Amino acid sequence: MSLIYDSLRAFAAGAAVCCAVYGALAQSGETHLTIDNFTFKPDVITVPAGTKIVWENDDDIPHSIVETTGKFRSPALDTEDKFSFTFDKAGSYEYFCGLHPHMKGKVVVMP
Numbered sequence: 001m002s003l004i005y006d007s008l009r010a011f012a013a014g015a016a017v018c019c020a021v022y023g024a025l026a027q028s029g030e031t032h033l034t035i036d037n038f039t040f041k042p043d044v045i046t047v048p049a050g051t052k053i054v055w056e057n058d059d060d061i062p063h064s065i066v067e068t069t070g071k072f073r074s075p076a077l078d079t080e081d082k083f084s085f086t087f088d089k090a091g092s093y094e095y096f097c098g099l100h101p102h103m104k105g106k107v108v109v110m111p
């Protein structure tokens with residue numbers, strides 16, 4: 001029995017965190033990510049549909065943003081360059097850096 005209660009408690013805590021994040025982002029409609037030290041920050045983000053995500057390269061070498069199935073692709077971004085994409089459809093969008101393919105990120109779009 002306690003195992004079930006623990007699972008329920010963990011689920012409720014997760015749902016509360018999820019909804020708090022959803023509410024905060026739903027108001028702005030725009031979310032900023034940075035690229036620094038060969039890392040997308042945050043590398044995984046969940047947003048409501050219709051959110052515009054803006055990536056800014058804060059690294060001192062160029063990076064790019066390429067969606068794995070070709071839904072979007074940025075040019076090489078120099079330091080302080082930005083790229084944005086508006087996520088209108090729910091789904092999971094994985095992307096990587098075209099110059100350093102080991103750099104990976106994911107955007108999860110809620111309906």
Ligand SMILES: [Cu+2]
Nearest residue numbers: 063097099100
């Ligand atoms: Cu890169």
